[in-house]
Amino acid sequence: xxxxxxxxxKAETKIIDGGDKVSGGKGKFPKHVFFxxxxxxxxxxxxxxxxTVLVLYVRNFLLFDDDASTSxxxxxxxxxxxxxxxxxxxxxxxxxxxKTIAYLSIVYVIGHVLKTIAAIPFIPGNTTHxxxxxxxxxxxxxxxxxxxxxxxxxxxxxxxxxxxxYLSQYFAMFYFSINAGALISKFITPMFRADLDCYPGHHGxxxxxxxxxxxxVPGLLMLxxxxxxxxGTKYYTQVPLEGSIFWKFCKCVYSxxxxxxKRRKNEEGEEHWVDYADAPESxxxxxxxxxxxxxxxxxxxxxxxxxxxxxxxxxxxxxxLDGTWGSFYMKPDQMDVINPLLIITLIPLFEATLYPLLxxxxxxxxxxxxxTAGLVLAxxxxxxxxxxxxxxxxxxxxxxxxxxxxxxxxNLSPCDVTMTSSSPDYNGIMVGTEQISDTQFNFIxxxxxxxxxxxxxxxxxxxxxxxxxxxxxxxxxxxxxxxxGEDTMxxxxxxxxxxxxxSSVTFLNPYDVTNIMVNASGYEVTVPAKERSKPVQVKSGxxxxxxxGGSSEYEGRMEVGxxxxxxxxxxxxxDVRAMNTSSGVLKDVNTNNINIAWMIPQYFVxxxxxxxxxITGLEFSYTQAPVSMKSVVSSIWLLTVSxxxxxxxxxxxxxxxxxxxxxxxxxxxxxGVASIVFAFLARRxxxxxxxxxxxxxxxxxxxxxxxxxxxxxxSE
Numbered sequence: 006x007x008x009x010x011x012x013x014x015k016a017e018t019k020i021i022d023g024g025d026k027v028s029g030g031k032g033k034f035p036k037h038v039f040f041x042x043x044x045x046x047x048x049x050x051x052x053x054x055x056x057t058v059l060v061l062y063v064r065n066f067l068l069f070d071d072d073a074s075t076s077x078x079x080x081x082x083x084x085x086x087x088x089x090x091x092x093x094x095x096x097x098x099x100x101x102x103x104k105t106i107a108y109l110s111i112v113y114v115i116g117h118v119l120k121t122i123a124a125i126p127f128i129p130g131n132t133t134h135x136x137x138x139x140x141x142x143x144x145x146x147x148x149x150x151x152x153x154x155x156x157x158x159x160x161x162x163x164x165x166x167x168x169x170x171y172l173s174q175y176f177a178m179f180y181f182s183i184n185a186g187a188l189i190s191k192f193i194t195p196m197f198r199a200d201l202d203c204y205p206g207h208h209g210x211x212x213x214x215x216x217x218x219x220x221x222v223p224g225l226l227m228l229x230x231x232x233x234x235x236x237g238t239k240y241y242t243q244v245p246l247e248g249s250i251f252w253k254f255c256k257c258v259y260s261x262x263x264x265x266x267k268r269r270k271n272e273e274g275e276e277h278w279v280d281y282a283d284a285p286e287s288x289x290x291x292x293x294x295x296x297x298x299x300x301x302x303x304x305x306x307x308x309x310x311x312x313x314x315x316x317x318x319x320x321x322x323x324x325x326l327d328g329t330w331g332s333f334y335m336k337p338d339q340m341d342v343i344n345p346l347l348i349i350t351l352i353p354l355f356e357a358t359l360y361p362l363l364x365x366x367x368x369x370x371x372x373x374x375x376x377t378a379g380l381v382l383a384x385x386x387x388x389x390x391x392x393x394x395x396x397x398x399x400x401x402x403x404x405x406x407x408x409x410x411x412x413x414x415x416n417l418s419p420c421d422v423t424m425t426s427s428s429p430d431y432n433g434i435m436v437g438t439e440q441i442s443d444t445q446f447n448f449i450x451x452x453x454x455x456x457x458x459x460x461x462x463x464x465x466x467x468x469x470x471x472x473x474x475x476x477x478x479x480x481x482x483x484x485x486x487x488x489x490g491e492d493t494m495x496x497x498x499x500x501x502x503x504x505x506x507x508s509s510v511t512f513l514n515p516y517d518v519t520n521i522m523v524n525a526s527g528y529e530v531t532v533p534a535k536e537r538s539k540p541v542q543v544k545s546g547x548x549x550x551x552x553x554g555g556s557s558e559y560e561g562r563m564e565v566g567x568x569x570x571x572x573x574x575x576x577x578x579x580d581v582r583a584m585n586t587s588s589g590v591l592k593d594v595n596t597n598n599i600n601i602a603w604m605i606p607q608y609f610v611x612x613x614x615x616x617x618x619x620i621t622g623l624e625f626s627y628t629q630a631p632v633s634m635k636s637v638v639s640s641i642w643l644l645t646v647s648x649x650x651x652x653x654x655x656x657x658x659x660x661x662x663x664x665x666x667x668x669x670x671x672x673x674x675x676x677g678v679a680s681i682v683f684a685f686l687a688r689r690x691x692x693x694x695x696x697x698x699x700x701x702x703x704x705x706x707x708x709x710x711x712x713x714x715x716x717x718x719x720s721e
Contacts, residue, residue, distance in 0.1 A: 088150025113148025379618025
């Protein structure tokens with residue numbers, strides 16, 4: 006991913022020497038470019054650090070569902086790759102690169118400030134958090150997108166035309182700074198989110214994770230980035246404005262379509278629809294080259310639709326896995342670090358081994374074939390993701406749907422009981438003493454009360470009515486603690502799985518006795534009579550807990566797994582203790598039994614696909630684009646990323662696919678079709694030869710001709 010960014014910027018910067026093959030490095034290396042390199046390191050840390058935890062912030066803090074969280078993530082990414090077009094036009098035609106970077110970096114910082122303030126849980130009202138978050142994300146997208154096409158090319162402007170060697174060294178350092186910033190931020194920002202206890206004494210969805218620091222540190226790094234950039238102001242070389250070639254390209258296409266529509270058919274000598282344009286011949290010729298590349302690029306948004314889900318759908322998939330690697334716990338949002346790690350490993354590896362080997366055996370692995378392979382591999386990675394998701398789903402605890410609720414019976418009475426119900430499916434179910442029912446009683450949500458009957462050992466029928474007006478997928482514990490059923494209790498089971506590598510345990514007190522105190526994993530919770538405690542987070546493995554009730558004390562141990570949800574039912578007799586099950590603990594929701602390492606194959610395959618498609622595609626489009634249109638092709642490339650995120654946005658918001666595994670297969674099928682279309686277009690594409698590419702002089706011819714036309718129009 007990081008390599009694609011440096012290449013797209015490097016391609017644009019090469020224009021400053023017109024592609025002249027001048028070698029050497031006369032003169033001193035302009036050391037003030039280190040201000041720009043430092044700026045890029047901090048900015049990439051800022052961007053990727055914030056984006057790494059974004060989907061979990063929207064899901065866990067703003068309390069959006071998975072589909073809405075995915076939509077927010079991809080809407081932000083879409084805007085971040087759309088605004089480079091705007092930033093490039095502003096830099097070329099109005100402000101210049103320096104002012105564009107300076108002004109939009111300030112906008113960038115303001116966005117981070119708003120985003121950090123929005124993550125402070127003490128601010129009242131979820132609507133306030135949401136509004137501040139969305140406005141902050143918009144400003145960040147404007148900032149990062151607006152400066153994207155300017156920073157590296159502005160660094161390239163600091164070199165003399167003959168300093169090609171130094172320029173190459175600069176880009177190597179620039180590339181390293183991008184990857185270093187991204188790698189470090191992707192690894193440590195999730196630690197800020199999950200490991201810091203920012204709000205001691207407070208618990209709940211907005212307090213259990215420290216998003217304030219997770220956003221604040223990237224915001225601080227962006228402020229440092231601005232400081233780095235301004236520190237070199239007096240040393241910078243600023244190239245005069247040349248005007249945006251993108252506008253000229255758009256005007257040429259517009260006039261060609263308008264004139265073609267009016268005339269309906271070709272006139273003599275006009276063999277292509279672009280020939281109808283009111284533009285110089287050299288501009289029309291360059292536009293034809295670009296349109297050929299644009300047609301070839303039409304399937305590429307589907308690649309980015311899959312690729313960028315590493316930060317959304319794949320992160321949500323990682324939440325359902327066990328991130329334990331020995332003594333280290335890999336957080337779900339940390340998995341995204343695998344992509345840049347593989348990128349910096351695979352690029353030199355392929356250049357040193359794979360490509361020379363293919364050339365040695367005369368295997369034709371042309372750029373267009375590499376790109377086709379990249380599309381196919383992206384689809385294969387999503388088939389891997391779907392296979393893993395099927396395995397995850399097979400191990401999930403079945404919970405009632407949103408229009409149902411379930412009742413689990415816990416029998417603490419001294420006798421076995423037999424349950425009866427109006428539903429024949431639930432008649433004759435026996436629950437032994439200090440046992441729970443093997444079968445959960447499922448009901449449809451309704452405003453009417455439901456009843457369950459149980460028969461005690463004395464042969465007395467006892468019917469207990471209870472009202473559940475809106476279960477909405479909940480599981481309710483029905484606890485029988487008295488001889489004749491006079492002591493019963495209804496309590497909603499906690500089913501929310503912890504997402505930090507720990508387990509969730511609640512303590513249930515079904516008796517009309519004084520409060521019971523429980524100490525577990527450093528937490529002290531009071532369990533009032535006839536109530537359930539708040540969930541306590543405990544580490545996986547063997548954990549101990551102590552129960553204090555009146556003058557009695559009990560110490561218990563529990564075996565818990567990553568992501569599991571458990572209930573400890575407290576029993577009061579001659580002493581206070583836990584329910585006498587094999588472990589003393591009831592498992593409410595299954596643990597995450599599949600290790601997160603099983604995601605590595607899908608990350609590996611899609612990263613190989615990126616190396617084949619993204620890097621090769623940038624090189625191909627640069628070599629095929631005319632000199633005057635290289636920035637246009639760069640803008641079109643970035644727009645394919647933006648369009649890919651729109652595809653995900655539409656599918657996520659439509660909610661047309663219920664199961665995540667089926668959605669992964671759907672995306673794999675989409676890119677399968679895109680691969681076939683791209684292969685067809687690639688076979689028909691005629692590569693431009695070097696002598697066909699317009700020279701630098703023709704760029705000046707366009708400008709000279711248009712200037713003459715403007716003077717003629719003015720005189721008339």
